[in-house]
Amino acid sequence: MDDAPNSGRTIYYGAFVHCKSLQELDICESGAIGVGEDGKIAFIERGVSDIGLDGVKQTYDWGNAEEVRVNDEGFFFPGFIDTHIHASQYPNAGIFGKSTLLDWLNTYTFPLEGSLGDLERARLVYDRVVSRTLSNGTTAAAYYATIHVPATNLLADICLSKGQRGFIGRVCMNSLAPDYYRDASVDSVIADTRATMSHIADIDPKHDLVAPIITPRFAPSCTEDCLHALGALHKESGARCQTHISENKPEVALVCELFPKSASYADVYDSAGLLTAKTILAHAVHLSDEEKSLIKYRESKISHCPASNTALTSGCARVRDMLDRGITVGLGTDVSGGFSPSILEMARQAIWVSRHVAMTEGDQAKLSVEEVLYLATRGGAKVVGLEDRIGGFEVGMDWDAQMISLGKVSSDDMNLDTEGPVDVFGWESWDDKVAKWMFNGNDRNVSAVWVKGRLVHRRKSYKG
Numbered sequence: 151m152d153d154a155p156n157s158g159r160t161i162y163y164g165a166f167v168h169c170k171s172l173q174e175l176d177i178c179e180s181g182a183i184g185v186g187e188d189g190k191i192a193f194i195e196r197g198v199s200d201i202g203l204d205g206v207k208q209t210y211d212w213g214n215a216e217e218v219r220v221n222d223e224g225f226f227f228p229g230f231i232d233t234h235i236h237a238s239q240y241p242n243a244g245i246f247g248k249s250t251l252l253d254w255l256n257t258y259t260f261p262l263e264g265s266l267g268d269l270e271r272a273r274l275v276y277d278r279v280v281s282r283t284l285s286n287g288t289t290a291a292a293y294y295a296t297i298h299v300p301a302t303n304l305l306a307d308i309c310l311s312k313g314q315r316g317f318i319g320r321v322c323m324n325s326l327a328p329d330y331y332r333d334a335s336v337d338s339v340i341a342d343t344r345a346t347m348s349h350i351a352d353i354d355p356k357h358d359l360v361a362p363i364i365t366p367r368f369a370p371s372c373t374e375d376c377l378h379a380l381g382a383l384h385k386e387s388g389a390r391c392q393t394h395i396s397e398n399k400p401e402v403a404l405v406c407e408l409f410p411k412s413a414s415y416a417d418v419y420d421s422a423g424l425l426t427a428k429t430i431l432a433h434a435v436h437l438s439d440e441e442k443s444l445i446k447y448r449e450s451k452i453s454h455c456p457a458s459n460t461a462l463t464s465g466c467a468r469v470r471d472m473l474d475r476g477i478t479v480g481l482g483t484d485v486s487g488g489f490s491p492s493i494l495e496m497a498r499q500a501i502w503v504s505r506h507v508a509m510t511e512g513d514q515a516k517l518s519v520e521e522v523l524y525l526a527t528r529g530g531a532k533v534v535g536l537e538d539r540i541g542g543f544e545v546g547m548d549w550d551a552q553m554i555s556l557g558k559v560s561s562d563d564m565n566l567d568t569e570g571p572v573d574v575f576g577w578e579s580w581d582d583k584v585a586k587w588m589f590n591g592n593d594r595n596v597s598a599v600w601v602k603g604r605l606v607h608r609r610k611s612y613k614g
């Protein structure tokens with residue numbers, strides 16, 4: 151047995167749950183997951199009792215590993231992946247009145263984003279949004295910042311220091327934007343985007359945690375030559391790209407008017423070289439069948455943002471149809487079109503939106519608990535191109551995980567202050583416990599969060 155002092159190796163012991171496929175959860179009621187110093191899963195043992203844990207340690211020669219035990223009624227779950235969030239809009243979460251996309255941008259969004267040129271203000275906002283998303287179990291996020299290079303670079307610094315995986319996008323917008331908040335020229339769009347890429351290459355050369363993502367805001371915010379220049383940069387650099395597509399009907403009409411030579415909204419991006427396997431398209435609510443075929447052909451990915459689509463009354467995305475066509479879909483909070491920084495909240499919002507679609511298009515549109523949890527984890531991992539590393543528990547993958555604690559109801563302790571809003575009575579099946587968490591859980595159920603094996607968030611009650 152290796153009996154050196156603790157080696158940086160950890161055994162996570164207790165129940166774990168992750169997605170086997172879109173339709174199927176893998177629920178292990180008592181397991182042991184060994185995570186090495188490199189933050190990667192070294193082994194997974196199932197059916198391990200308290201006594202059996204010693205045997206596991208012996209088998210792997212991990213006698214001096216640290217042990218982290220899940221609460222009795224809880225489980226380890228993969229970290230959530232937010233495939234679309236505007237870090238800069240976080241102070242406006244919940245503030246949208248009765249606006250719709252184009253007036254919401256001018257009334258609420260551009261003034262706030264414009265104000266983040268002030269670096270101290272940006273620091274306050276970005277510090278908070280990264281901590282807040284981590285506390286909700288989000289271990290990776292595709293972020294939009296603002297047009298400002300120093301503030302965008304700061305968001306990358308903050309993700310790196312807090313330990314969250316971040317795709318960091320300097321927002322590109324040289325058209326149809328207010329004078330106080332727009333890029334001056336195509337040259338400055340490219341120079342400023344490169345400046346952020348270069349900063350991120352300096353702070354995280356292998357992009358282990360943070361990576362740049364090319365971010366044309368959406369077609370109406372960019373001139374055609376700007377989109378083409380960004381397409382060329384996407385090709386040259388190999389960096390991912392993110393943008394919005396087909397969110398609401400007036401926006402689609404505006405794109406037709408602004409790009410009369412293009413066959414469709416998707417074609418605007420395709421002609422510019424921006425529709426690739428490394429592209430994340432947020433919303434996709436009003437796509438035509440031809441556009442969906444093109445997106446599938448190009449292997450571009452979709453970020454479904456149900457809370458935002460309801461808040462801004464944009465419409466109901468046809469997620470079942472996209473999945474049936476083989477398009478990769480993940481979930482996005484789209485803060486602050488969306489009101490909540492929680493991907494668990496997006497999972498239930500995706501269920502509600504799918505039921506509204508079902509009311510007009512039939513029951514096959516309904517998404518299940520298993521399916522939305524898949525979109526929140528494995529689906530999101532595919533959207534950001536990290537499916538080999540995160541989104542599930544497999545040997546060789548990174549330990550990006552959250553410890554979910556559920557309070558058990560007991561007659562001698564009716565204190566409601568403890569483990570969050572999910573009441574487990576003890577007679578539920580494991581499937582039922584997961585469903586109760588999915589529908590009722592919140593950040594109070596997230597006791598601890600790890601990224602690449604590093605503890606990046608813990609609640610006061612977490613014992614470690």
Ligand SMILES: O=c1[nH]c(=O)c2nc[nH]c2[nH]1
Pocket residue numbers: 236251255259367368394397458484487
């Ligand atoms: O949900 C959205 N949020 C935004 O900030 C935005 N900009 C263009 N289109 C957008 N959609």
Ligand SMILES: [Zn+2]
Pocket residue numbers: 234236394432484487
């Ligand atoms: Zn958005």
